[in-house]
Amino acid sequence: MNSHIKKNYNEHELAYYFKSVRSQSMAIVKELSAEDCQLQAMPDASPSKWHLAHTTWFFETFLLTAHCTQYTLFNPKFKVLFNSYYNGIGEQFTRSNRGSLSRPNLDDVIAYREYADNAVIELLQSDTSETLKQIITLGLNHEQQHQELMLMDIKYNFSVNPLFPTYESEKPLKLTDKPCVKPINFVDFEQAIINIGTDMGTNINFKSETEFAYDNEQPKHQVLIHPFSFANRLVTNAEYLAFINSGAYNNPQYWLSDGWANIQTNNLSHPLYWHCINDEWFEFTHYGLQPLNLNAPVCHVSYFEASAYANFANARLPTEFEWEYAAQNSNVESAVHNQLMPTPHKGLSEIAQLADSCWQWTNSAYLPYPGFRPIEGVAGEYNGKFMTNQMILRGGCVFTPQNHLRNTYRNFYYPHQAWMCSGIRLAKDKI
Template identity: 45%
Template sequence: MTLSSPLAPPVDNPLAEAGLCTQYRAVRRLSETLCQPLEMDDYGVQAMADVSPPKWHLAHTSWFFETFLLRPYQSSYQEFHPGYGYLFNSYYEAVGDRHPRPQRGLLSRPTVGEVYQYRAHVDAAMTTLLQSQGDHPAVRSLTALGLHHEQQHQELLLTDLKYNLAINPLRPAYRQDVAVAACACASALEFVEFPSGLYNIGHQAAGFAFDNEGPTHPVYLQDFALANRLVTNGEYLEFIADQGYQTAAHWLAEGWAMVQSAGWQAPLYWEQRDGQWWIFTLGGLQPVNLMEPVCHLSYFEADAFATWRGCRLPTEAEWEVAASAVPTQGNLLAADHLHPQPASGSQPLQQLYGDVWEWTQSAYLPYPGFRPAPGAVGEYNGKFMCNQMVLRGGSCVTPPGHIRPSYRNFFPPSARWQFSGLRLAREF
């Protein structure tokens, strides 16, 4: 994130040729479109501390534009409500106090209608700002950051909603028209080799990037090989059948402790009924498709499976080197599957973008020379560089134009509610 640089749309962004106001309206509209299937009662549910209610996501993304653009750059701006800054600040210490995250689901007010009024108020003011000061470098850069921030929350809205619906014994669907993939044969698991050498990683192309994606820097990699596709449900069932969750030797110590304390026996959202495995999806409960990528794994589960297979997880540098020559296309949100799909095609490396976020063995740490941006927006990424692992590649609910080879997602190693899976790696 470079606050002084002008907005340049990211790679493969369908809005790349659109003006800034058009981009703004399209991203904001998509957030509201994603909420159209919801019932009013869905907007306020928070089933665990790590997820947020849909209503909060809609308001927080508006708060971001209000706080970082409208207040400092539009002198005539009138805030919608004096208490919203406290309610909808997420983690920005420099901005002020905030409502506790685990209590977001306890807020019956503001109402859903008031939150949509808040969004309309912010949108009108942002349109005025972009029309009058859209060429201001900081306004353009912060607007780009705000749009990508909202795209992150579009993905979080769906992942959080899935968790909220899954804890309901009725297993209700977000949408009834989410298609079930055909159970076709997966391509054989093969490994694509990459020679040792000095490679540059980090954001290098023109366009937007978050600050944690740089600076570009060289890394030396030994010979390595990546699997041509993601690990499937069928392959993960073999791990379960081989007592993978009962064999301590496969697991890191902290992961084994989680298995014991949390009672993990399968990926999140899997359940057995009458001897058959089922998985909860955004389309409701479905039989496990053996050919789909396994999903909703923690880092610990991904690492244990790789160990069981005599392999390992890739480093984030290895993943980026392999992905840099592959188009940023795949089963992303625009495909509207809202669920991982079986591998298809004949490309040497498949499913690098979309389907599931791929755990790497890399801890989330700053790149050499990393410096957070000045001011409150510098809290966006840098202060989380501890006790997190890096994931790459996006998922089936990642908005198009929001993923690139250098994108670094990060979560604690025990997190399972994200669309996270794995690709095997090894030496050769």
């Protein structure tokens, strides 16, 4: 997405890194109208315009006002409008009403971004302290999270329109052009005591922006892994369709109690974005409504749906520790992601789709690691306070910036949510 950016080799590498990430957010909305950027079709999704402003608010709040004595706020009222959930900063505008903010308009938000970006670049000319680097690194990784969210939110916001509008015009490969999917194989892993997580911190290496970790990925600690088997690929649409056709959405035996209540209350019978038209299945995508690709990984399923499918398949979901152990020791299919994973141990079968398709639900609750310490200061609200009632997803998805991925990344969502790019990886106990 940033292929149009030409590096100026005379400027500081940190400034280039800052500019390149910030420009990617603008590239996402390049083909959108102001009306498109205003959409908020549900409380969990935010308007693209809000994402652009909030990520700017982050730099203004945590960097510019704290470290630049000459900085003047672009608009003092933005402190409330674009604060997401930082109670230590102050009041926030109601999340579910973000779509009602017709003002500031899109042009004003873009002007806000340019104003703050210029101030950051100017600050870097006089201050390249380690503290500054850490704040910018955190802010850029935060922005990359929002770039993924923007793409997922655009998909949801467009999906409620009966016209099924397209975000991207280039059509995906036809189903007939896709190779057949091989049957799922399970790769065996023996019992082991392994290191989980990282002690990397928020340091940055400009040769690889992936040398970063959030506080919830720390500290590195040992975990006992019992023998288990790990699926070599994700569950496909065809396999999930067989689950639907078996009557599983009407059969409580596969479902957790809360999951069964959720599908009954919301009258759910298939994954989000699936449509059955004249007995044929279609899926809403960034390319509009498309025939369901039976070979593609099933996506946009909730934890409840993933757990139910695993029960149907006489399997289970992996724990987040099993997922990280498998990723540490596996040969990744995608050449793009080979650089993101450790060198595989010899003799292990190839495990595909670890980071290039869908985030993968695990059977692990989102809880702190032993010895967890939030980031100091107000930024400590970033991850720690959400460690309740949510489940961990591992890997990455097609919307995740490539240099934002790593084995230790802990994504987290509520069990009923499915609008994010979430899929299913199976595991089994090895007896």
